[in-house]
Amino acid sequence: MSEIHKPQITILETPGKVEEYVADTVIEQVHQAPDSVLTLPTGGTPIGVYGLLTAAHAAGRVDFGNITTINLDEYWPIPRNHPASYASYMERHFFGRVNVPTANQHIPNGEAPYSEAEARRYQEVIDAHAVDLGLITLGPGKTCHIGFNERGSAVDSRVRYVSLDDETTQANLRFFDDPSDMPIGAITQGVADILAARHILFVATGKHKAWGVRRSLSGEISADAPASFLRHHPNVHVILDQPAASLLRSDSVI
Ligand code: F6R
DSSP states (O other), X not given: OOOOOOOEEEEESSHHHHHHHHHHHHHHHHHHOTTOEEEEOOSSTTHHHHHHHHHHHHTTSOOOTTOEEEESEEESSOOTTSTXXXXXXXXXXXXXXXXXXXXGEEOOOTTOSOHHHHHHHHXXXXXXXXXXXXXXXXXXXXXXXXXXBOTTOOTXXXXXXXXXXXXXXXXXXXXXXXXXXXXXXXXXXXXXXXXXXXXXXXXXXXXXXXXXXXXXXXXXXXTTSGGGGGGGSTTEEEEEETTTTTTOOGGGOO
């Protein structure tokens, strides 16, 4: 994992084009291997992707009946049916609208009484699967987080409870009608778990992600930009819209 690779980078005009590209890549993966294992993110960036996947399923263009999904993270503690839980999010945007078997849907349990025990359980789930395609999005501002691996996360980190960075909390409060409902922590896949995928799509859209994109793809690979660890993976494809790519210079990407 100490080798450094130059990721393939695709820059598209709009977030809509990014969503189409990502959805088409997922559909192609599932066509090639109907029993694919996918790592899935939540948040604002992938909502359009889930919309396109749902539409493709409704049109009979793709069958999710044999895939397995492993989500990146979940707030902890949070009731499963809280509208801002990632379990609710996945139900609303994807699982409730397609045919992924319930037994194949994996997400940390925000209702588990002990975060350490839940992290151990989720680690076992991850270790029992070989991920074919990981969809990974970039955290807000200067966090450069992937999953909820905030600054300071090690390249060999595994599933665990983490405290959310202030910037993450500020950014994600938009999903909570009552700000006092927002947990201060989460259970997340570790950086090493994310890097274990065979192929990774790293996706960012919007001007507000431009600094993080540049920091993640150029400069030092270090724990103060956990997304920079993606450059240790030999098969990462970065998909950006133009605003997210706006601070990248072609000679700055290593
Ligand atoms: C969510 C997750 C986070 C978000 C990231 C970006 O499962 O793992 O890393 O993907 O915070 O969120 P948005 O897309 O809302 O900017």
